[in-house]
Amino acid sequence: MKADLDRLMSARGLDVIFVACDHYFSAPRDYLTGGVAITSGFVLKTPGEAPVIFANDMEIEEAAKTGLRVVSFSELGWWQLLKDTGGDRTKAQVAVTGKCLEAVGVASGRVGIYGVGDLNWIVHMVELLRAAYPQFEWTGETGMTLFDEAFVTKDADEMARMRQVARATNEVLEETWRYLQTRRVEGETLLKEDGSPLTIGDVRRFVRKALLDRDLEDTGMIFAQGRDGGFPHSRGEDGMALRLGQSIVFDLFPREVGGGYHHDVTRTWCLGYAPDEVHQAYEEVMEAFDIAIEMTRPGAPACQVDEAVSDYFESKGHPTLRTAPGAQKGYVHSLGHGVGLNIHERPSISVRSVDTLQVGNVITIEPGLYYPERGFGVRIEDTVYIDGEGNVVSLTPFRKDLVIPLM
Amino acid sequence: MKADLDRLMSARGLDVIFVACDHYFSAPRDYLTGGVAITSGFVLKTPGEAPVIFANDMEIEEAAKTGLRVVSFSELGWWQLLKDTGGDRTKAQVAVTGKCLEAVGVASGRVGIYGVGDLNWIVHMVELLRAAYPQFEWTGETGMTLFDEAFVTKDADEMARMRQVARATNEVLEETWRYLQTRRVEGETLLKEDGSPLTIGDVRRFVRKALLDRDLEDTGMIFAQGRDGGFPHSRGEDGMALRLGQSIVFDLFPREVGGGYHHDVTRTWCLGYAPDEVHQAYEEVMEAFDIAIEMTRPGAPACQVDEAVSDYFESKGHPTLRTAPGAQKGYVHSLGHGVGLNIHERPSISVRSVDTLQVGNVITIEPGLYYPERGFGVRIEDTVYIDGEGNVVSLTPFRKDLVIPLM
Numbered sequence: 001m002k003a004d005l006d007r008l009m010s011a012r013g014l015d016v017i018f019v020a021c022d023h024y025f026s027a028p029r030d031y032l033t034g035g036v037a038i039t040s041g042f043v044l045k046t047p048g049e050a051p052v053i054f055a056n057d058m059e060i061e062e063a064a065k066t067g068l069r070v071v072s073f074s075e076l077g078w079w080q081l082l083k084d085t086g087g088d089r090t091k092a093q094v095a096v097t098g099k100c101l102e103a104v105g106v107a108s109g110r111v112g113i114y115g116v117g118d119l120n121w122i123v124h125m126v127e128l129l130r131a132a133y134p135q136f137e138w139t140g141e142t143g144m145t146l147f148d149e150a151f152v153t154k155d156a157d158e159m160a161r162m163r164q165v166a167r168a169t170n171e172v173l174e175e176t177w178r179y180l181q182t183r184r185v186e187g188e189t190l191l192k193e194d195g196s197p198l199t200i201g202d203v204r205r206f207v208r209k210a211l212l213d214r215d216l217e218d219t220g221m222i223f224a225q226g227r228d229g230g231f232p233h234s235r236g237e238d239g240m241a242l243r244l245g246q247s248i249v250f251d252l253f254p255r256e257v258g259g260g261y262h263h264d265v266t267r268t269w270c271l272g273y274a275p276d277e278v279h280q281a282y283e284e285v286m287e288a289f290d291i292a293i294e295m296t297r298p299g300a301p302a303c304q305v306d307e308a309v310s311d312y313f314e315s316k317g318h319p320t321l322r323t324a325p326g327a328q329k330g331y332v333h334s335l336g337h338g339v340g341l342n343i344h345e346r347p348s349i350s351v352r353s354v355d356t357l358q359v360g361n362v363i364t365i366e367p368g369l370y371y372p373e374r375g376f377g378v379r380i381e382d383t384v385y386i387d388g389e390g391n392v393v394s395l396t397p398f399r400k401d402l403v404i405p406l407m
Numbered sequence: 408m409k410a411d412l413d414r415l416m417s418a419r420g421l422d423v424i425f426v427a428c429d430h431y432f433s434a435p436r437d438y439l440t441g442g443v444a445i446t447s448g449f450v451l452k453t454p455g456e457a458p459v460i461f462a463n464d465m466e467i468e469e470a471a472k473t474g475l476r477v478v479s480f481s482e483l484g485w486w487q488l489l490k491d492t493g494g495d496r497t498k499a500q501v502a503v504t505g506k507c508l509e510a511v512g513v514a515s516g517r518v519g520i521y522g523v524g525d526l527n528w529i530v531h532m533v534e535l536l537r538a539a540y541p542q543f544e545w546t547g548e549t550g551m552t553l554f555d556e557a558f559v560t561k562d563a564d565e566m567a568r569m570r571q572v573a574r575a576t577n578e579v580l581e582e583t584w585r586y587l588q589t590r591r592v593e594g595e596t597l598l599k600e601d602g603s604p605l606t607i608g609d610v611r612r613f614v615r616k617a618l619l620d621r622d623l624e625d626t627g628m629i630f631a632q633g634r635d636g637g638f639p640h641s642r643g644e645d646g647m648a649l650r651l652g653q654s655i656v657f658d659l660f661p662r663e664v665g666g667g668y669h670h671d672v673t674r675t676w677c678l679g680y681a682p683d684e685v686h687q688a689y690e691e692v693m694e695a696f697d698i699a700i701e702m703t704r705p706g707a708p709a710c711q712v713d714e715a716v717s718d719y720f721e722s723k724g725h726p727t728l729r730t731a732p733g734a735q736k737g738y739v740h741s742l743g744h745g746v747g748l749n750i751h752e753r754p755s756i757s758v759r760s761v762d763t764l765q766v767g768n769v770i771t772i773e774p775g776l777y778y779p780e781r782g783f784g785v786r787i788e789d790t791v792y793i794d795g796e797g798n799v800v801s802l803t804p805f806r807k808d809l810v811i812p813l814m
Contacts, residue, residue: 020526023750024431037627037642057733058740061638061779074733087759090549115526119427120519122526123533123547140530142497205619208664212615217624220444220665231468235444257615258627326464326481333465343430352494372468 001155001360002031006047008146014139015109016101017051017146019043020125022117025259027341028147029115033066035260041073042097044104054100071103094128101136108135114147148346152338153360159385161261162340162362166383166395168214169254169263173398175210176203176250180242180271181404190242190271200225201238207252215257219343222251222266229268230372232333232379244272244406247376249368253343262343264364265396266381272406281369281378282402288312288367289380289400292335296365298390302353306335309367310351318369322351329371336364339383361386362395408562408767409438413454415553421546422516423508424458424553426450429524432666434748435554436522440473442667448480449504451511461507478510501535508543515542521554555753559745560767566792568668569747569769573790573802575621576661576670580805582617583610583657587649587678588811597649597678607632608645614659622664626750629658629673636675637779639740639786651679651813654783656775660750669750671771672803673788679813688776688785689809695719695774696787696807699742703772705797709760713742716774717758725776729758736778743771746790768793769802 009017019028023039030036032043032051041055041063053070055063056078063070072078076099078092085091101111113122129138154162183190183198190198200223208218224236229249242248251266268285270278288309295305310320310331319330334350339362347355349363357363363386368379382396416424426435430446437443439450439458448462448470460477462470463485470477479485483506485499492498508518520529536545561569590597590605597605607630615625631643636656649655658673675692677685695716702712717727717738726737741757746769754762756770764770770793775786789803 024523037640039640057735058638058640061635061641072733079732082759087761088550093549113526113530116431116524117526119522119524119526119529120547120552121549122529123520123545124549125547126530126533127547138530140527140532140534142500142528142531143495145527205622208619209616212612212619215612228468231465233444233446233465234468325486326479328464352489354494 001150001153001158003155004150004153005045005146008149009045009047009112012112012141012146013110014112014146015046016104016106016111017045018111018113020113020115020117020122022115024116026116027151030259030341031147031150033068036066037062037258042100044100046104046106049104052104054103071100076100076103090125090128093125094132097129098133101133110137110139112146113138113140114145144346151340151342151345152347152355153358154340154362154385155360158261158340159362161256162263162385163395165216165254165256165261165263168211168216169252169265170396170398171214172207172210172216172254173252173265173267176207177404179203179206180269182407185244185272185406188244190244197241199238200236200240200242203242204238211254212257216254217257218252218254219262221253222249224249224377227372227375229377230329230370230375232368232370232377242271245270245275247274247278247378249377249379251379251381255343261341262339263395264339264343264381264383265398266366266368266379267398267400268378268380268402270403272403274403275376277374278376278378279402281371281376282380284313284316284318285367285369285378285380286400289365289382292365292367293384293392296357296363296384296386296392298357298359298386300357302347302349302355302357303351305357306349306351306353309335313367313369329373330369331367332370333368336366336381338363357386359386359388359390408557408560408565410562411557411560412452412553415556416452416454416519419519419548419553420517421519421553422453423511423513423518424452425518425520427520427522427524427529429522431523433523434558437666437748438554438557440475443473444469444665449507451507453511453513456511459511461510478507483507483510497532497535500532501539504536505540508540517544517546519553520545520547521552551753558747558749558752559754559762560765561747561769561792562767565668565747566769568663569670569792570802572623572661572663572668572670575618575623576659576672577803577805578621579614579617579623579661580659580672580674583614584811586610586613587676589814590649592651592679592813595651597651604648606645607643607647607649610649611645618661619664623661624664625659625661626669628660629656631656631784634779634782636784637736637777637782639775639777639784649678652677652682654681654685654785656784656786658786658788662750668748669746670802671746671750671788671790672805673773673775673786674805674807675785675787675809677810679810681810682783684781685783685785686809688778688783689787691720691723691725692774692776692785692787693807696772696789699772699774700791700799703764703770703791703793703799705764705766705793707764709754709756709762709764710758712764713756713758713760716742720774720776736780737776738774739777740775743773743788745770764793766793766795766797
């Protein structure tokens with residue numbers, strides 16, 4: 001959590017965290033600032049100090065809302081630097097970067113570069129920064145990064161926001177269920193108010209608006225019917241009409257509007273009735289889900305949870321990533337992942353995970369079975385929290401029923 | 408435009424364009440693929456060839472919808488690589504990158520890295536790639552990049568999409584105008600249906616839903632009233648009630664839902680009536696707007712357009728970025744920018760621009776005047792297209808009136 005940042009810097013020998021901002025949502029930026037709508041500039045943090053925001057003149061008013069120290073590029077002589085470099089913005093950026101480091105009192109040492117942005121830009125910038133400032137070591141990080149480690153456990157402020165996102169997402173599930181349940185049916189097809197077939201695109205629009213009513217935004221929901229649901233990351237076809245008896249994988253992972261904390265939930269629905277093979281897969285996925293929840297506790301190696309689920313699925317005759325890496329049918333993905341400002345965070349809950357579960361984790365549990373050539377997929381996913389007492393608390397109380405009985 | 412990519416590669420001596428994908432929307436990724444919902448993997452393009460998508464197993468079905476050649480990491484031996492590297496994903500990624508280059512037939516040469524992602528990741532990856540594959544030159548780019556240059560002119564397919572986004576955005580402006588116009592008023596405050604004050608947060612929600620009705624999504628609209636509108640990038644306060652006679656800067660820049668082409672428009676509105684000083688600033692901004700449109704033509708240096716606008720504002724006694732760099736009042740930003748898959752693209756229309764306007768540009772024209780200490784800002788912005796005949800065609804026909812007369 002945020003209180004760990006200084007320790008995590010020290011473990012990496014970092015003298016400064018250097019977050020570059022762009023017009024993309026950036027978890028490191030928002031984690032350090034509490035959320036700030038700036039589209040350029042830097043956020044710098046040194047050990048034991050609060051972050052400092054360096055912003056362009058047009059955005060200092062937005063930046064100031066964070067309560068953090070804000071320095072405008074003008075104050076650092078941006079316009080003169082731009083003149084000195086003959087109007088070359090890249091060179092002026094290199095020059096102003098040195099002044100930012102000076103402003104936070106760092107004269108040399110190890111700089112950890114973070115943030116979300118254009119890869120071509122940072123690759124070139126780092127070459128120039130290394131040449132201009134050899135007294136600094138400019139470093140990146142892959143694998144379990146400083147922010148990954150911090151994100152692994154959520155503090156009370158973060159949990160308050162995540163609970164609110166969870167509540168609102170559960171309401172949207174309920175609204176969507178009721179919306180589908182009350183459609184008219186002709187033959188095997190659901191109808192809209194105007195009598196034309198209800199499509200996946202229509203449902204997506206309904207869901208997105210229900211999210212906005214609660215100040216959440218969709219980030220690419222999956223609503224995949226039939227064979228499409230047999231591929232875990234197929235989003236589903238907007239033009240497809242909803243039909244009775246088809247499995248629908250509905251994976252919803254909205255966040256606070258404008259970027260912020262996420263919730264992640266999947267339900268598999270059949271309208272009216274479920275074919276036997278879908279029903280059987282559903283029962284097995286539900287059993288796997290219960291096994292996973294049972295195994296989830298602080299101190300448990302995350303791999304053991306997915307191993308227990310894989311054991312179970314294999315005992316039922318399904319291929320898994322363990323028995324058939326790269327398989328396109330059976331249980332073809334890992335069990336879960338951390339959730340927060342990013343939709344996918346550590347810990348990773350997979351048979352290959354090196355992570356250990358701990359108090360403060362917010363993770364998904366999402367076993368699934370996929371048989372595209374048989375025309376279906378089934379996945380059930382809750383977001384759960386490991387609380388201070390070590391209890392596993394679901395943030396997704398919404399019912400897990402397979403069949404939506406039509407009215 | 409896209410047809411220029413091979414020429415632009417050749418000008419940079421690039422043997423391959425290497426776009427790394429992450430769960431962020433990425434203009435380079437979508438430009439090369441036509442839009443693909445993959446959250447990892449690479450898109451590679453070599454001279455004279457169509458792009459090739461390298462995706463993880465779960466996303467090959469999504470990737471295949473593009474009609475492009477798709478290679479799964481499994482096919483390249485991902486699971487064996489992961490085993491060989493003791494489960495180290497970073498090392499496996501380095502190993503599989505070599506196989507991707509092999510798969511597109513590039514054995515050595517200059518690799519141009521692009522895409523949107525985690526800066527820490529690419530900074531570290533590039534170090535590892537340089538060590539593992541010294542036969543390649545791994546390069547980034549700042550300033551006018553390959554994609555910037557391609558994006559500068561839009562082809563017919565892009566224009567069809569941008570016109571559609573423009574049409575829908577104009578409809579949303581009309582709906583928002585009518586919504587505000589028909590609110591009840593108590594004293595100087597607008598009311599909601601339930602009799603409580605109508606806030607900026609309410610209006611934002613209304614606008615976001617009106618956008619979604621048209622399959623557009625908000626990307627951070629500005630709706631800034633009074634003093635807040637005096638700072639060009641202040642977003643406005645959700646809790647603030649709408650009041651008569653206040654200037655409201657409404658800057659809307661939505662895109663196709665899930666990421667895609669943008670439209671960019673600003674109107675300044677006063678509800679019921681406008682104070683004299685706001686009205687005067689508005690008249691001057693409108694005059695500046697007309698001057699800018701008059702100067703906009705293919706072959707014109709972009710700086711001249713902003714110089715003409717700056718001349719005019721200075722003649723009216725306003726500080727500009729030319730007379731007072733870093734000024735917080737007067738005309739404090741540049742005149743405009745290109746618009747496309749990114750909200751800010753080249754050409755840059757500023758007094759410092761080195762760009763030349765040309766047929767196929769889609770640009771904003773957005774003069775403004777800002778006086779926060781006097782409690783207002785005014786900006787008027789259209790997105791315009793320079794068509795094949797060299798005509799400047801506004802994509803934002805919506806009326807520019809300052810006052811919304813209440814009903």
